[in-house]
Amino acid sequence: MDMVEYRLLITSDSHIHDRANDIPGEFMDIFRSGSYEVVIHAGDLVDPDVLSLVKRLGKRQYIVKGNMDYLDLPKQAVFEVGGVKMGMVHGDQVRPRGNIEALTRIARIINVNVLVSGHTHAPFITEYKGVIHVNPGSVTGVCRVVQAVR
Numbered sequence: 770m771d772m773v774e775y776r777l778l779i780t781s782d783s784h785i786h787d788r789a790n791d792i793p794g795e796f797m798d799i800f801r802s803g804s805y806e807v808v809i810h811a812g813d814l815v816d817p818d819v820l821s822l823v824k825r826l827g828k829r830q831y832i833v834k835g836n837m838d839y840l841d842l843p844k845q846a847v848f849e850v851g852g853v854k855m856g857m858v859h860g861d862q863v864r865p866r867g868n869i870e871a872l873t874r875i876a877r878i879i880n881v882n883v884l885v886s887g888h889t890h891a892p893f894i895t896e897y898k899g900v901i902h903v904n905p906g907s908v909t910g911v912c913r914v915v916q917a918v919r
Contacts (some may be wrong), residue, residue, distance in 0.1 A: 783885030
């Protein structure tokens with residue numbers, strides 16, 4: 770079986786111009802370092818310029834609406850990358866923030882093996898009951914929030 774490599778860029782919680790002025794240069798360097806097959810943003814872009822930037826970074830983009838977004842975006846996304854069924858929500862649908870059991874229920878409802886979420890502003894990758902959870906934290910590092918992962 771041939772192995773196919775995919776370059777994914779996963780980010781969230783930019784909060785540009787409500788909590789941060791710019792995406793840090795270190796991240797912009799990574800963003801510009803090459804072409805990504807898939808770019809994922811788990812919401813709270815806030816500024817339309819961030820949406821435009823994300824749309825230019827890869828061949829396919831999946832972007833969801835966060836609780837601070839007034840952009841015309843979906844609340845969830847389901848897609849496939851390399852045969853893996855992935856889904857995404859911002860994460861404001863669950864209480865407390867980062868509640869892994871509630872996020873796992875969402876993953877089961879939308880029938881995905883990997884769920885990307887944001888909202889906590891603190892990164893984590895964990896597996897829970899057969900679902901891999903990926904939260905990239907905040908790309909601008911704004912106000913880290915305590916999370917409820919396991």
